[in-house]
Amino acid sequence: MTLPERIFVIVVESVGDRDAEQMPLLSRTDAGGTRHAPAFSSMLLATTFLARAQELGHYVKLDYIFPADGRRIADDFPEHAIQLDPSPEAFFGSVSGI
Secondary structure, three states, X not given: OOOOOEEEEXXXXXXXXXXXXXXXXXXXXXXXXXXXXXXXXXXXXXXXXXXXXXXXOOOOOEEEEEEEEOOOHHHHOOOEEEEEOOOHHHHHOOOOOO
16 A cells, blocks of 8 residues: 555553654554554544544543654554554444553
8 A cells, every 4th residue: 555645643642751762653453463553644634533533432542643754654663554544433443442
């Protein structure tokens, strides 16, 4: 999948001090161990995702929304499989309290 040049990822609060080398992305791990992270083609889609997720009962411990380079996202976050513009229903499924 080709991502746009600029995307937005959701960074969640971390326990302890911030580490400039590590940004904890909002993610979920599937049964196979793959960590999926949503990314959005606009800030509006990212904030709409968060608002809708909250309406559905999914509490996201938001730290900030980070603009990322879509061309480098796989290198910057190799431990994540990026999902572009997912709905909260598709991303969270039936699990709340993320």
